[in-house]
Amino acid sequence: MLRAVPVPFALVVLTALAGVVLGRVYAGDLLTRLMLGAALGSVLVSVAARRLPSWLVAPVSVAAMAGWTAFSLHLAARHADLTGDFGPIVADAARNGIPRLLTAMIPVEPAPDTVLVPLVAAWLAGLTGAEVALRAGRTLLGFLPPALLYAGALYVVGPNADPATWPSVAFAGAVALGLASSGPRGAPEAADPTAGLAPxxxxxxxxxxxxxxxxxxxxxxxxxxxxxxxxxxxxxxxxxxxxxxxEPPRVESLDENPLIRISGWALNPEQKLLDVRTQAPAGAESRIRLAVLSDYDGVTWRVGATYRNAGRILPAAQPGAGPVETVRQEITVADLTGRLLPAVATPREVTGARVAYDPASGTLIRPEGLSPGLRYTVTSARERPDVNLLATADVPAGEEVARVLRVADGTPEPLRRLATQLAEDNGAPYARAAAIEQFLAEHYRVVADAPSGHAYPNLNFFLFGPRGGGGQRGTSEQFAAAFAVLGRLTGLPTRVVVGFSSRGDGPVRAADAFAWPEVLFSGVGWVPFDPLPRPDAEPRPVEEDFRPTPDDPPPSEVPEPTLEPTATPPAVAAPDRPADGAGVPTPVLVGGAVAGLLLLVGAALATLAGMRRAQSRARRERGDPGERIAGAWREVTDALRLAGRPVGGDLAATEVALRARQALADARATTAGGPTAGAGANARPAGPGGLGEPTGPAPRGANVGLGAGVPDGGGSAPYGPALTAPPRAATVDGPDVDELATLLNQVAFAPGTATPAQADRAAAIAEEYVAALRAARPWWRRLLWSVHPGPLRWRP
Structure with missing residues (x-):
């Protein structure tokens, strides 16, 4: 009897060690304990049911698995403080388990959606291994499912934890123990296969x-x-x-650039956005941060965040040199819309709402979107910079801060001259920042009815436009954006923050919304500045302290404002990734392990196909019309790359359309057995990634290239190039890719003008072209087309 114990014991240990390895990226040890229970339960059910018919073992084990999984999900829901009915929580976990596990921030919160897949995988591995090792007597083959589970855990952890040295040693030891105890036993004839044979x-x-x-x-x-x-x-x-x-959760354009909402809030100052209750040191004013914008392309400021699903405990940022205060806020959402979740910087713990987090900026979102009555609690570690260090502090440089030092092409010459003038007599970084702050506060006026916009032409008009024509006045949007651009021109790493001022407890209204700039100092951290003038101050004319050269004509027209929508559109949930799960195997003989392996491979291929379908659907159906048209274009360029005909980023959209028609014609000719037309002698080579990045702005009237970004109208320039239809070339019967190229040019040169009908048309063209190009491929390439992982990792 004792000799039958080591093999089941080894199976339990091998399966539980996968939970130990995976638990290294989870917060706490709840997942490890739950996977240990799954390992014990699956093996013990198989041991207890050895005398039952083989066909009855799998249903009994699956029933036990369902019970243990329900109990485990209940514990995980309580641990994560999830409220609501248990049924919808389980359904959500089953639907989104795989994508949330792979997009969750480290450390992963043990919640129903992040523990379901490991639990089911552990139970199935224990069941498969026990049936093959104990019932079929193939011990080594029975150790294969736990080994695959262990390898999968190592792959999911990846580089996010230290090497699993001692679990790997223990795994090898358990395998050796199981194999050593499974040798022949009983009569000597059983030990010697040659006994009783002729010599x-x-x-x-x-x-x-x-x-x-x-x-x-x-x-x-x-x-x-x-x-x-x-x-x-x-x-x-x-x-x-x-x-x-x-792909992590995505946000709408207004959440990617909330700076354009400042002017709309300024026109409705009494609108109630939040209710706040604060526990903080007495006398300290709290700034509630909505978003941190670090990227500027000369047209609009953007958050540019990579959000990862997070649990209650958020990862700590690099500490600064100043003291840290703990601030606890209970926030109730009123009329604030979108996905951005307000919080005092820097959040460390969030309860009451599922969040996704960007550690680089400290920006939070709620993937499901905000709704009136949503109540959550945020505990933040607010840093107080040591002002005594600022006078002599330097600013960092290099690749780590290149993002917040980048100056977009096309900077107006007056802005450069003003930045040079402000930096001439101020050598120290803090002195330069203080000079910019003082200049803006002394020469400009804050008004509530100023049009939105922070593109280069808008800032140029704000700084140097005639007072009588609307210049030299703006909201905090223009003050913060102008400070940040002037700071980068003088070598300061800057960013723009959008948020609200709070006086402790009570309502936060639209009048409390404002934007402010921040500068990064070495050893101090991010320091906020306030370039807004005092309410009772009379601005001094800019001409007294800065006079442009006579070569510069004065602005003659007011830049076009960035239109603020009357109501924020409802947030659209990020596309859910399909969670394809393996069926329940019943490997009662030696071939069970092989069937299980084939099942895992099939599940992986099905998951890849589902992720590809979700990606295509998100590109064509999510976002505003401009984003949908750009997504449809990505579908076409990815299809060309899958077909072995990548296009370089130096090509205009019309040139790419010509290549696309030629690629379809060649593919159809090859399929029909005719001669294959080449790409042409004048074809330009593709870049290494198939999608390039332009080195400068597109000329007026030109077609946008593949690498050009597609702005969403966050800040409109006053002038735009004329849109021209691409020239028609000889084409084959098929989708009109030229029309899609025309729509892409419209999005690039006239942001905000695309309509939903045009986006639907672009999606239809892209879908038709991809289907036609795929249909022209050989049958085995068509099979690989849908499971190719390339489009999931290719970047524009």
Whole structure:
């Protein structure tokens, strides 16, 4: 009886070790304990049911798995403080388990949607291994499912934890124990397969055993000699992180650039946005941060965040040199819309709402969107910069801060001259920042009815436009954006923050919304500045302290405002990733392990196909019309790349359309058995990624290239190039890709003018073209087309 214990014990240990490895990226040890329970339950059910018919074991084990999974999800829901009915929570976990596991921020919160997949995988691995090892008597083959589970856990963890040294040693030890205890036992005849045979037959059998053993040993030694150096060379390499293949939650354009909402809020000052209750040190004013905008392309400021699903505890940022205060706020949403979740900087714990988080900026979102009555609690670590260090503090430089030092092309010459003038007599970084702050506060006026807009032409008019014509006046949007641009022109790393001022407890209204700039100082951290003038101050004319050269004509027209919508459109939930799960295997014989492996491969391929379909649907159906047209264009360029005909980023949209028609014609000719037309002698080579990035702005009237960004109208320039239809070339019967190229040019040069009908037309063209190009491929390439992982990781 005792000799039958080691194999089940080894199976439990092997399955539980996968939970130990995976639990290293989870907060706390709840997942490890739940996976240990799944390992014990699956193996014990198989041991107890050994005398039952083989066909009855799987249903009994699956019923036990359902009970343990329901109990575990209940514990995880309580641990994560999730409220609501248990049924919808379980349904949501089953629907979104895989994508949320791969987009969750480290450490992962043990919640129903992040523990369901590991639990089910652990139970199925224990069931498969126990049936093959105990019922079929194939111990080594029975250890294969736990080994695959262990390898999968290592892959999911990736580079996000230290090497799993001791779990791997324990895994090897458990395998050795199980194999050593599973040898032949009972009568001597069972131990000696040649007993009772004739001497000549016995000699032949023994010779075959010796030859087989020698051959197996030679194969093992050969594999060790061949694979050993290759594996040793990869010891110091960084593992692949599977999270890079899954697209994080996306936000709407107003959440990507909330700076354009300032003017709308200024016109409705009494609108109630939030209710706040604060626990903070007495006398300290709290700024509630909505979003941090670090990217500026000369047209609009953007958050540019990569949001990861997070639990209650958020990862800590790099500490500054000043003291840290703990601020606790209970916030109730009123009329605030979108997905951005307001919080005092820098949030450390959030309860009452599921959030996604960008550690680089400290910006929070609620993927489901805000709704009136939503109540959540935020505990933040607010830093107080040491002002005594600012006078001598330097600013960082290099690749780590290149993002907040970048100056977009096309900067107006007056802005450059003003920045040079302000920096001439102020060598120290803090002195330059203070000079910019003082200049803006002394020369400009804050008004509530100023039009929105912070593109280069808008800022140029704000700084140097005639007072009588609407210049030299604006909201905090123009003050903060002008400070940030002037700061970058003088070598200061800057960013713009949008948020609200709060006096402690009570309502936060639209009049409390404002934007402010921040500057990064070495050893101090991000320091906010206030370039807004005092309410009772009379601005001094700009001409007294800065006079443009006579070569610069004064602005003659007011820049076009950025239109603020009357109501924020409802947030659209990010596309859910399909969670394809393997069916319940019943491997009662030796072939069970092989069937399980095939099932895992099939599940992986189905998951890839589902992720590809969700990606295509999100590109064509999510976002505003401009984003949908750009997504349809990405579908066409990805299809060309899948067909082996990538296009470079130096090509205009019309040139790409010509290449697309030629690629379809060539594919159809090849399928029909005719001659294959080449791309042409004048074809330009594709870049290494197939999608390039332009080195400068597109000329007036030109077609936008593939690498050009598609602005969403966050800040409109006063003038735009004339839109012209692309020239028609000889084409084949098929989708009108030229029309899609025309729509892409419209989005690039006239942002905000695309209509939903045009977006629907672009999606239809892209879908028709991709289907036609795929249909012209050989049958085996059509099978690989839908599961190719390239489009999930290719970047524009």
């Amino acid at each position: 000549s037959v016995r000699a032949a059998v023994r010779a075959r055993l010796v030859a087989g053993t020698a051959l197996g040993l030679a194969v093992v030694v050969g594999l060790a000699a061949l694979l050993g150096p290759l594996l040793a060379a990869r010891v110091d390499e960084r593992p692949v992180d599977p999270r890079r293949y899954v």
